[in-house]
Amino acid sequence: MQLHPCPECRTPVIADTACPTCGATPSPLTSRAKKAVAGALLLATAGCVYGTPDRTPDAGNPDVHEDAGQTDDGGA
Amino acid sequence: MSGRIPAEERATRLRYVVWEITLRCDLSCNHCGSRAGKPRSDELSTAEAIDVVDQLAAMGTHEIVLIGGEAYLREDWTAIVRAIADRGMRSTMVTGGRGMTRDRAQAARDAGMSAMSVSLDGIGPTHDLQRGLEGAFDAATSALENIHAAGLELFGNSQINRLSFPELESIYEHLRAHGATGWQLSITVPMGRAAERPHWLLQPFELLEVFETLAHLARRGAEEGMPIFPGNNVGYFGPYETLLRGRGLRDDRAWGGCIAGKSALGIESDGSIKGCPSLPSDRWVGGNVRESSIRAIWDEAPSLRYVRERELDDLWGYCRSCYYAEVCRGGCTWTSNVTLGKPGNNPYCHHRALDHRRRGLRERLVQREAAPGVPFDHGAFELVEEPWEEPARIAPPKSARLRVLR
Numbered sequence: 001m002q003l004h005p006c007p008e009c010r011t012p013v014i015a016d017t018a019c020p021t022c023g024a025t026p027s028p029l030t031s032r033a034k035k036a037v038a039g040a041l042l043l044a045t046a047g048c049v050y051g052t053p054d055r056t057p058d059a060g061n062p063d064v065h066e067d068a069g070q071t072d073d074g075g076a
Numbered sequence: 077m078s079g080r081i082p083a084e085e086r087a088t089r090l091r092y093v094v095w096e097i098t099l100r101c102d103l104s105c106n107h108c109g110s111r112a113g114k115p116r117s118d119e120l121s122t123a124e125a126i127d128v129v130d131q132l133a134a135m136g137t138h139e140i141v142l143i144g145g146e147a148y149l150r151e152d153w154t155a156i157v158r159a160i161a162d163r164g165m166r167s168t169m170v171t172g173g174r175g176m177t178r179d180r181a182q183a184a185r186d187a188g189m190s191a192m193s194v195s196l197d198g199i200g201p202t203h204d205l206q207r208g209l210e211g212a213f214d215a216a217t218s219a220l221e222n223i224h225a226a227g228l229e230l231f232g233n234s235q236i237n238r239l240s241f242p243e244l245e246s247i248y249e250h251l252r253a254h255g256a257t258g259w260q261l262s263i264t265v266p267m268g269r270a271a272e273r274p275h276w277l278l279q280p281f282e283l284l285e286v287f288e289t290l291a292h293l294a295r296r297g298a299e300e301g302m303p304i305f306p307g308n309n310v311g312y313f314g315p316y317e318t319l320l321r322g323r324g325l326r327d328d329r330a331w332g333g334c335i336a337g338k339s340a341l342g343i344e345s346d347g348s349i350k351g352c353p354s355l356p357s358d359r360w361v362g363g364n365v366r367e368s369s370i371r372a373i374w375d376e377a378p379s380l381r382y383v384r385e386r387e388l389d390d391l392w393g394y395c396r397s398c399y400y401a402e403v404c405r406g407g408c409t410w411t412s413n414v415t416l417g418k419p420g421n422n423p424y425c426h427h428r429a430l431d432h433r434r435r436g437l438r439e440r441l442v443q444r445e446a447a448p449g450v451p452f453d454h455g456a457f458e459l460v461e462e463p464w465e466e467p468a469r470i471a472p473p474k475s476a477r478l479r480v481l482r
Contacts, residue, residue, distance in 0.1 A: 010316075010317075012400075014399070021315055
């Protein structure tokens with residue numbers, strides 16, 4: 001599922017729906033919104049409750065660590 | 077970069093292992109989920125531990141985090157560290173720091189450890205109170221100094237509860253002043269000894285205040301080179317999601333669901349395997365390395381496959397009809413399990429608190445059943461929905477009078 005940052009408040013928003021935090025609607029797209037949609041959110045999975053945070057890019061996120069830039073959902 | 081990995085394989089590829097190598101501990105933390113202190117009676121031998129390392133390497137593990145109890149109290153801990161490093165995996169450790177001398181820190185570095193994280197839940201007596209030992213804060217501070225001096229990557233980790241919350245910024249500053257370059261935060265939930273102290277726990281509606289502070293600290297951390305890392309039970313969504321999940325450095329990250337049994341694995345010191353080290357053992361252990369290979373447990377055990385195979389119909393309560401249900405899947409499995417008795421409905425959620433606030437409501441947890449008093453146990457809580465009432469600022473409970481060991 002594709003999420004995009006709301007152009008108004010940055011809350012992750014499901015494509016073609018209104019922002020659940022501020023109510024901003026997805027269309028008509030403003031230039032800011034178009035820019036936001038172009039940069040879809042990656043779904044992060046790093047950060048276990050016990051972990052020592054790994055500072056390597058995208059560590060712990062199998063969706064991006066091995067295949068940076070090649071996510072199936074066309075992530076940023 | 078390696079070739080493309082099929083999406084299905086990526087989704088369930090083991091990357092991250094948290095391994096309790098002993099339950100023996102030199103602290104007596106009043107919020108310890110595993111009620112650590114004495115070692116388990118049947119902890120793995122050195123040979124068995126090295127075999128575990130071999131198996132994890134063969135499965136492509138990226139990082140192994142050693143925990144306890146207190147990991148350095150196991151005599152062969154540096155041999156385990158060396159075995160991990162020799163097989164090309166990142167070796168790290170979380171410590172309370174009471175006995176993290178300069179020699180121990182150097183021994184870890186010499187064995188190939190990459191990083192250590194010191195637990196710090198407050199300044200001075202606030203930390204001592206939670207850690208159950210007078211002088212624990214000073215010891216943790218010495219540990220920070222010794223780890224930094226040994227040249228290891230240094231991080232801090234902290235619990236967020238009613239005692240620590242008012243001091244979060246001071247903790248941040250203390251860690252940064254001692255050379256930490258990252259800080260991981262988790263919400264204290266009612267498991268183990270923490271279940272005996274419900275007055276220490278945050279109420280779900282208090283996340284509205286908590287996330288304002290976390291956002292401030294995330295911005296500060298990004299500017300000052302000490303990013304904060306939200307633990308998997310800190311979330312979810314809302315206007316600060318990308319700021320927090322992206323460590324203040326990038327704005328394209330969002331919570332993607334629990335990783336227990338998907339890319340993470342927990343191992344107990346007797347060889348029991350769980351999808352996450354925090355999950356209660358009675359329900360979530362999927363097998364033991366003395367009886368099966370880790371690969372077989374990972375592939376076949378229903379409790380390890382639970383998160384991978386969870387359906388929307390497995391969610392319940394608010395989470396079942398949540399806007400984010402499909403991507404979030406109820407947030408942290410552990411947090412939901414130990415507060416409301418089963419996974420799939422997580423009361424500690426920023427989006428949920430915001431949504432209730434918009435509707436003039438708030439949620440409050442009320443303990444209905446005490447914890448029985450065994451490792452990884454939990455009580456039972458009821459979630460009360462009530463009209464919004466402007467809360468007081470989060471502060472330590474005035475009634476807190478706890479035994480601090482000398």
